[in-house]
Amino acid sequence: MPAAIETQELTKDFLVGFWRPRPYRALDGLTLSIEAGEVFGFLGPNGAGKSTTLKLLLQLIYPTNGTARILGKPAGEVEVRRRIGYLPENPYFYDDLTAEEVLSYFASLFGLRGADVARRVSTVLDDVGIAAERRMRLRGFSKGMLQRVGLAQAILNEPDVLFLDEPMSGLDPIGRRQVRDLILSLRQRGCTVFFSSHILPDAEALCSRVAIVVQGRLVANGAVSEIAEFQLTGWELVAADVNESLRSSIAGRARKVTSIGAGRFVIDLPPEVGPDRVLAELAAGGAHIVSLNPHRETLEDYFIRQVSAAAPRQTGID
């Protein structure tokens, strides 16, 4: 079975400058493979190449080098577009049409006709929570409402692969929760979701896998769990009835031992000191274990570290 999304050395240069245009590399040799049914988070700071990648996958722009395939076929083929959905960043539609008209127009482009169009449009308007505004012209819509129209048009055709560019942008907390639920329900249906985002907790909660792109280059790619496991930063152990000899014995191996009163201590262990021996020692010394928690680097910590480590961007290409 082919990968849902596959890129090989995908590269894009833009010409910048008016009098003497010079190439500017927005994306540099991106190679990715995303399996069907994955929720894939594509992360990166502003200007990292996230939207460029999405536009290349949708053939809104053409690659300078490399290839992109979706569902086993070259990206941009009409047959591929029948099976995908796309929410652009800050979506914008036709001011003088209503939400219902825009969605009916797009539904017809997917080959739906007559009553099927009306039925499908009603369903997606309900899904994104703007059924009451269906007959309002888009001119009067707020940014958040337009984002919901954007989401509605992206799922009209019940896509096999869904591309979301900053899907939480402009949404209030309720809207964000609805989008999270929507992505989870799409995943249950077997839809592959590729989304770019700045909001890392959302990516951490939703994605099976993430990639981080910085200055057009892929700097990390893997399961969220692998990245988090690899980046274990220590253990926090809370124990009660710890006597003085136990405390001084453990203090030599801990980063810090803090008394919280009534014979209770918070013991901060470095990652290289496994908690098993300390737990056994505490138990043998008559102490009671209250809690044990691993301290792991969050996706946000990891992201900031990767972005900070990247070399400054070159302005042009030699």
Add this chain to the structure above:
Amino acid sequence: MRAMVLVAGAVFRESVRDRVPYSMVMFAILLMAASYAISQLTAGQDMKIIKDLGLASMSVFGMLIAVFLGIGLVSKEVERKSIFALLAKPVTRTQFVLGKYLGLVATLVINLAVMTLAFYAVLAFMDLTAGPEKLVWPAPALDPRLLIAILLIIAEVAVVTAVALFFSTFSSPLLSALLTLGLWTAGHFGSDLRNFGTVVDSAPMIAIARVLYYVLPNLAPFDVKAEVVHGFPVAARHVAYTLAYGGLYAGVLLTAAVAIFRRRDFK
């Protein structure tokens, strides 16, 4: 084919809600009505003036609607980025460009049809209220040959729409408007370019004028107002050749517009 018709339908729906064509159609109708008042001041010339002003209003306002809607057809979609969601649907870029063109031409035909009805209403009123001066009219008030002039106005407007759409695929709305209006103006002086050699001796200038004559749209043959107003016949061959020329010119421009649009990156 269906996708192209759907794109055309969306252009039509959006255009009929735009205020620009409404105001232009209203202005044209007002001008036709005003021509009735003007004609009262000119004994014996009244019918000619009404017909002349009526057809000129249709030609100029039809062209203005074509320019003002045509220049934004593609560039507005690109500027506002509404094109992103649309081109991610099963629509080819060729279908998108041709659908846009057909949608605007359909809008223009409806606008010109409304103007035609208003024009014939003014002429019918004139016919009913006229006295013995009817005898000196060069042609009947409700002369069906007026429809030939209107058909050629529609064809000319369709060419102007293709010009505006062509520029719209690669330049800003303002530049597209200036270039289209420039070509429309130059297009009415085609015979002057062809006969440039009779007034200038410079061979390179004559060659440039000759190239421009073939490259620029020749819009003069679309204007048969004078013949129709004076009751002269318009040869069927002239109408057929002019329509064929308009179709060919618009076809070449649309082919070029599609070729440019298919290669464009939408950043």
